[in-house]
Amino acid sequence: MSIQKFAVVGSGPSGCYAAERLARKAVGPVEIDVYDRLPTPFGLVRAGVAPDHQSIKIVARVMAKTLTRDEVHFMGNVEVGGDISLAQLQDSYDGVLIAIGAPEDRKLGIPGDDLLGVVGSGAYTRWYNSHPDHTDAPPPLERVSDIIVIGNGNVALDVTRLLAKQASELEGSDISPDVEAHMLQEPTRRVTIVGRRDPQANKFSPLELREIAELEDAAMLIDPADMEGQDPEGGSKAVTLLKDNAAEYEERLAAGKPHTVRFAFRLSPEEVLGDDQGRVRAVRFRKTRVEDGSAVLTDEIEEIPAQLLVPCIGYRSLEVEGLPLEEGKVPNDDGLISDGLYVVGWAKRGPSGTIGTNRSEAQDVAERMLAECPAGGKPGRKAILPLLSDAGIKPVDWAGWLKINAAEEAAAAEDRVRKKFHAIEEMVKAVEV
Numbered sequence: 001m002s003i004q005k006f007a008v009v010g011s012g013p014s015g016c017y018a019a020e021r022l023a024r025k026a027v028g029p030v031e032i033d034v035y036d037r038l039p040t041p042f043g044l045v046r047a048g049v050a051p052d053h054q055s056i057k058i059v060a061r062v063m064a065k066t067l068t069r070d071e072v073h074f075m076g077n078v079e080v081g082g083d084i085s086l087a088q089l090q091d092s093y094d095g096v097l098i099a100i101g102a103p104e105d106r107k108l109g110i111p112g113d114d115l116l117g118v119v120g121s122g123a124y125t126r127w128y129n130s131h132p133d134h135t136d137a138p139p140p141l142e143r144v145s146d147i148i149v150i151g152n153g154n155v156a157l158d159v160t161r162l163l164a165k166q167a168s169e170l171e172g173s174d175i176s177p178d179v180e181a182h183m184l185q186e187p188t189r190r191v192t193i194v195g196r197r198d199p200q201a202n203k204f205s206p207l208e209l210r211e212i213a214e215l216e217d218a219a220m221l222i223d224p225a226d227m228e229g230q231d232p233e234g235g236s237k238a239v240t241l242l243k244d245n246a247a248e249y250e251e252r253l254a255a256g257k258p259h260t261v262r263f264a265f266r267l268s269p270e271e272v273l274g275d276d277q278g279r280v281r282a283v284r285f286r287k288t289r290v291e292d293g294s295a296v297l298t299d300e301i302e303e304i305p306a307q308l309l310v311p312c313i314g315y316r317s318l319e320v321e322g323l324p325l326e327e328g329k330v331p332n333d334d335g336l337i338s339d340g341l342y343v344v345g346w347a348k349r350g351p352s353g354t355i356g357t358n359r360s361e362a363q364d365v366a367e368r369m370l371a372e373c374p375a376g377g378k379p380g381r382k383a384i385l386p387l388l389s390d391a392g393i394k395p396v397d398w399a400g401w402l403k404i405n406a407a408e409e410a411a412a413a414e415d416r417v418r419k420k421f422h423a424i425e426e427m428v429k430a431v432e433v
């Protein structure tokens with residue numbers, strides 16, 4: 001019986017959930033090769049989820065179970081669209097699944113959004129997670145006391161929390177010592193988290209909000225006037241938490257903590273203002289009023305000082321030759337792009353939802369692939385390995401990743417989980433030891 005052969009491009013949650021389903025539900029023999037451009041697996045679980053949220057990163061153990069199944073083979077350090085083409089994969093496998101996520105930051109699209117000191121949350125969070133694309137370019141945090149974080153979702157809270165934590169609150173994390181030192185260099189920080197709409201339109205999780213309220217060195221500040229008319233009973237638990245916090249505004253202010261985290265609502269960014277060095281100095285916002293759930297601009301302006309601006313407003317997929325892209329996503333029909341080519345996860349539906357949101361959708365697309373991509377006697381990675389070898393690319397398999405993992409864990413400082421490698425070359429070297 002001939003083997004059904006699949007390539008999955010991307011080893012993040014959606015790629016792993018799909019690979020697991022392909023392996024488990026196949027009726028005949030199956031081989032699944034999971035490619036990733038990095039030598040390390042797990043996508044944003046390693047490179048997006050905050051380093052002080054190890055309880056969430058633990059999902060990597062479930063993903064590892066998939067990547068170590070007999071039918072599954074990890075092919076790290078291979079960029080599809082760079083080291084090999086999508087067409088070469090399509091020629092070699094019965095079905096190809098795109099699970100490349102959405103790594104590019106969406107821009108604010110207002111004057112000044114490219115000034116020095118404007119750093120999208122994708123780049124920012126990958127930097128603090130030591131993603132090799134970003135370790136050489138830390139965000140300009142020197143002499144940065146005023147920070148604006150735009151967005152009312154959990155990524156905004158992650159960025160803020162890590163800016164306002166002190167070293168002892170990072171125990172048990174996997175933050176790199178250089179990232180930590182760079183992040184903690186200012187003794188005083190004033191972070192403003194800005195939303196365009198009402199507090200009750202927020203997408204914060206109550207757990208993450210509570211973490212801000214409980215920061216040792218930071219006062220969470222919400223103007224009680226902002227919470228008027230916000231109904232915690234039809235609203236979410238997060239609204240109740242915001243209301244409770246607003247009620248304590250005076251005492252939180254009086255506590256005299258070195259950092260403040262202010263929540264500002266109903267503000268739409270209009271222009272990023274720079275100094276004579278081309279660096280951010282403030283953001284001008286237009287106040288909004290909310291009508292039928294939408295933010296309507298008013299005539300009132302508010303200017304907030306900032307030397308760093310982190311927009312947390314979404315992401316787009318990157319182009320891969322041969323892959324259609326529309327508005328930052330891969331156009332598809334229930335996961336189908338074209339004959340034998342499918343898409344899942346953030347590349348399919350855009351940057352929304354948690355890790356778990358990817359599961360059932362990836363499973364559905366995997367089952368579709370099993371039904372629609374019969375075994376055609378294709379060679380699978382046997383045809384790809386010589387191409388990579390000719391190009392001087394050394395794929396990192398699961399055993400290679402285990403060596404990287406062991407080296408990172410061995411290098412961990414006291415009270416830290418690991419010390420991540422910064423460069424792909426260092427990772428590949430660790431595999432060769």
Ligand SMILES: Cc1cc2nc3c(=O)[nH]c(=O)nc-3n(C[C@H](O)[C@H](O)[C@H](O)COP(=O)(O)OP(=O)(O)OC[C@H]3O[C@@H](n4cnc5c(N)ncnc54)[C@H](O)[C@@H]3O)c2cc1C
Pocket residue numbers: 009010011012013014015035036037038041042043044045048049050053056078079080081099100101102103121122125155158320344345346347352353354355356358
């Ligand atoms: C900053 C941040 C924090 C988050 N925190 C949480 C959280 O705490 N809890 C939670 O539930 N969710 C969180 N999420 C959401 C969660 O990370 C996503 O739902 C999930 O990672 C999307 O999975 P994915 O597989 O589609 O993409 P990704 O996780 O991005 O995986 C894509 C993979 O494809 C690889 N790849 C990309 N291009 C290529 C190519 N050309 N060739 C080969 N490989 C390629 C990448 O290296 C990567 O490994 C967070 C997201 C962000 C941005």
